[in-house]
Amino acid sequence: DAKTTQPTSMDCAEGRAANLPCNHSTISGNEYVYWYRQIHSQGPQYIIHGLKNNETNEMASLIITEDRKSSTLILPHATLRDTAVYYCIVRSSGTYKYIFGTGTRLKVLA
Amino acid sequence: DAGVTQSPTHLIKTRGQQVTLRCSPKSGHDTVSWYQQALGQGPQFIFQYYEEEERQRGNFPDRFSGHQFPNYSSELNVNALLLGDSALYLCASSLFRGLYGYTFGSGTRLTVV
Numbered sequence: 180d181a182k183t184t185q186p187t188s189m190d191c192a193e194g195r196a197a198n199l200p201c202n203h204s205t206i207s208g209n210e211y212v213y214w215y216r217q218i219h220s221q222g223p224q225y226i227i228h229g230l231k232n233n234e235t236n237e238m239a240s241l242i243i244t245e246d247r248k249s250s251t252l253i254l255p256h257a258t259l260r261d262t263a264v265y266y267c268i269v270r271s272s273g274t275y276k277y278i279f280g281t282g283t284r285l286k287v288l289a
Numbered sequence: 290d291a292g293v294t295q296s297p298t299h300l301i302k303t304r305g306q307q308v309t310l311r312c313s314p315k316s317g318h319d320t321v322s323w324y325q326q327a328l329g330q331g332p333q334f335i336f337q338y339y340e341e342e343e344r345q346r347g348n349f350p351d352r353f354s355g356h357q358f359p360n361y362s363s364e365l366n367v368n369a370l371l372l373g374d375s376a377l378y379l380c381a382s383s384l385f386r387g388l389y390g391y392t393f394g395s396g397t398r399l400t401v402v
Contacts, residue, residue, distance in 0.1 A: 222293070222394050222395050225391060225392065266331060275344070275345055276334040276347060281329075281334045
């Protein structure tokens with residue numbers, strides 16, 4: 180399973196875009212990138228996932244580099260409720276378990 | 290539409306005891322996975338149940354066992370509890386083994402004293 184590297188923490192001003200990077204330099208061709216977030220005392224919440232194309236949904240956008248060695252989760256207009264730990268996960272199509280790292284603690288500032 | 294329901298929400302047990310945690314998956318989901326999350330750490334995969342069978346297992350000892358029932362609900366059993374088993378236990382449900390992502394419950398906080 181590929182490993183991911185994320186910054187330990189980030190701050191973002193309310194209303195601005197939050198860009199959360201993730202490095203997955205050992206990713207292979209059949210491995211998906213998933214993003215989840217965990218707000219204090221709750222279970223992780225699915226945000227978005229992708230294989231090689233950029234993806235967008237009502238919560239966020241996922242930008243995957245052409246070589247697939249890194250990706251960025253974009254929250255277009257961060258609110259205080261987006262304060263959470265964000266996990267970037269790489270999952271092989273041959274396995275169904277997630278390997279979580281320690282994630283990025285995002286703090287949205289008023 | 291109810292999401293993933295876990296019970297109990299909190300539990301205190303003594304070393305050496307046994308515990309059973311329960312999970313009801315989100316409506317329409319057929320797969321249940323269990324994770325252990327120690328304080329300040331990311332969740333660690335315990336195992337996954339699909340079609341009432343354990344399909345994949347993480348690096349956990351045999352003291353950790355589980356079951357999935359015909360209605361897709363699941364139980365996690367931990368025997369001979371150790372202090373190190375104190376953690377938040379998360380249940381995640383999905384359709385067909387999580388290909389399209391998982392829905393997590395809020396977890397059971399287990400404290401072993």
